[in-house]
Amino acid sequence: HPAFDVHAVRRDFPILNERVNGRQLVWFDNAATTQKPQVVIDRVSYFYQHENSNIHRAAHALAARATDAYEEARETVRRFINAPSVNQVIFVRGTTEAINLVAKTWGKKHLGQGDEIVVSHLEHHANIVPWQQLCQETGAVLKVIPVDDSGQILLEEYQKLLTAKTKLVSFTQVSNALGTVTPAQEMIAMAHRAGAKVLLDGAQSVSHMRTDVQTLDADFFVFSGHKIFGPTGIGALYGKADVLQDMPAWQGGGNMIQDVTFEKTVYHAAPAKFEAGTGNIADAVGLGAALQYVERLGIENIAAYEHALLEYATAAMCQIPNLRLIGTAKHKASVLSFALKGYQSEEVGAALNEEGIAVRSGHHCAQPILRRFGVETTVRPSLAFYNTYDEIDRMITVLQRLASYHA
Numbered sequence: 384h385p386a387f388d389v390h391a392v393r394r395d396f397p398i399l400n401e402r403v404n405g406r407q408l409v410w411f412d413n414a415a416t417t418q419k420p421q422v423v424i425d426r427v428s429y430f431y432q433h434e435n436s437n438i439h440r441a442a443h444a445l446a447a448r449a450t451d452a453y454e455e456a457r458e459t460v461r462r463f464i465n466a467p468s469v470n471q472v473i474f475v476r477g478t479t480e481a482i483n484l485v486a487k488t489w490g491k492k493h494l495g496q497g498d499e500i501v502v503s504h505l506e507h508h509a510n511i512v513p514w515q516q517l518c519q520e521t522g523a524v525l526k527v528i529p530v531d532d533s534g535q536i537l538l539e540e541y542q543k544l545l546t547a548k549t550k551l552v553s554f555t556q557v558s559n560a561l562g563t564v565t566p567a568q569e570m571i572a573m574a575h576r577a578g579a580k581v582l583l584d585g586a587q588s589v590s591h592m593r594t595d596v597q598t599l600d601a602d603f604f605v606f607s608g609h610k611i612f613g614p615t616g617i618g619a620l621y622g623k624a625d626v627l628q629d630m631p632a633w634q635g636g637g638n639m640i641q642d643v644t645f646e647k648t649v650y651h652a653a654p655a656k657f658e659a660g661t662g663n664i665a666d667a668v669g670l671g672a673a674l675q676y677v678e679r680l681g682i683e684n685i686a687a688y689e690h691a692l693l694e695y696a697t698a699a700m701c702q703i704p705n706l707r708l709i710g711t712a713k714h715k716a717s718v719l720s721f722a723l724k725g726y727q728s729e730e731v732g733a734a735l736n737e738e739g740i741a742v743r744s745g746h747h748c749a750q751p752i753l754r755r756f757g758v759e760t761t762v763r764p765s766l767a768f769y770n771t772y773d774e775i776d777r778m779i780t781v782l783q784r785l786a787s788y789h790a
């Protein structure tokens with residue numbers, strides 16, 4: 384891969400030098416969270432050493448520095464997802480908070496008895512539970528788009544679910560449990576033809592493919608900073624301008640108001656309207672640094688390298704007897720979910736950990752889709768651009784050994 388020097392890139396991530404059980408760490412738990420390059424660690428540290436202040440409120444120099452850094456980070460997020468305006472980028476705690484914010488504000492205003500919300504069978508619990516709660520409160524009904532045996536959305540079934548009752552479609556661009564890349568742009572257009580709004584969950588997609596919210600035409604797009612090499616506790620909610628304008632405030636407090644009397648409060652416009660209280664300023668700045676780092680590597684270079692790694696790992700895993708790959712859609716990113724006959728997922732995870740290889744074993748907060756495939760848990764290696772062919776070979780060696788005991 385001429386455009387991508389993985390060994391140079393690895394030097395940017397100090398944690399990759401960690402040793403676990405006497406072996407160099409292999410981080411294959413990227414779908415849960417990603418590791419942080421030194422530039423992100425340094426940027427957060429620099430903020431606390433040179434810029435720390437509350438924002439937007441004071442006349443002093445550090446308030447101006449902190450405000451500038453925070454608003455520059457917002458501009459970086461805007462550019463990264465190609466939003467038309469920084470006013471459409473709201474800082475939140477992460478994907479979960481973003482979805483809850485939309486459910487509790489837009490959802491409460493626009494949904495009523497008998498209205499329908501459509502989600503897919505692939506969704507993370509964060510994109511199921513807030514809608515269930517909203518249905519309980521409003522009398523709306525939750526509908527589920529089925530998937531085929533490869534884990535891909537059944538578009539004809541989806542089309543049948545779209546009716547005049549459909550007010551919102553909320554689905555993921557990449558499944559965290561299977562790695563399926565959904566046909567998001569087409570699905571969004573279908574929803575719009577039915578008159579529904581769309582929330583696209585970008586938690587698993589932003590770090591693996593180019594995001595262009597204008598091309599996608601999503602009404603809302605949400606993601607978490609920690610899954611794209613940024614800090615935990617920070618993420619973003621993008622919304623179309625007219626949708627945000629029409630959306631009631633969520634939390635009330637400082638920062639989000641223009642004027643308060645005991646009789647009446649006048650809110651700021653977005654994004655301040657949805658950022659009540661002191662936010663996670665330092666980590667927003669860290670997220671900006673993470674996105675700039677990804678921009679420097681080039682998301683297309685990342686995607687091409689990761690795709691080759693995924694193909695290599697998939698081919699090797701298919702050679703292992705009694706290994707069942709779960710999620711075999713044609714379009715996938717990063718995730719290799721599997722079950723190994725004769726073993727609990729936790730046992731496979733523990734055996735890999737013995738060799739310094741970190742994978743997730745469990746239900747991945749996506750129980751419905753695993754049950755669709757007849758399992759409660761899987762083992763889930765998930766790749767990022769700092770992973771290597773050698774690391775995949777190390778994992779395959781362990782899996783071959785485990786498989787051979789039950790051959």
Ligand code: PMP
Nearest residue numbers: 477478479507509555559586607
């Ligand atoms: N949606 C998807 C597809 C995810 O993978 C995750 C994280 N596993 C979430 C939502 C929730 O993200 P967070 O925990 O960062 O809020």
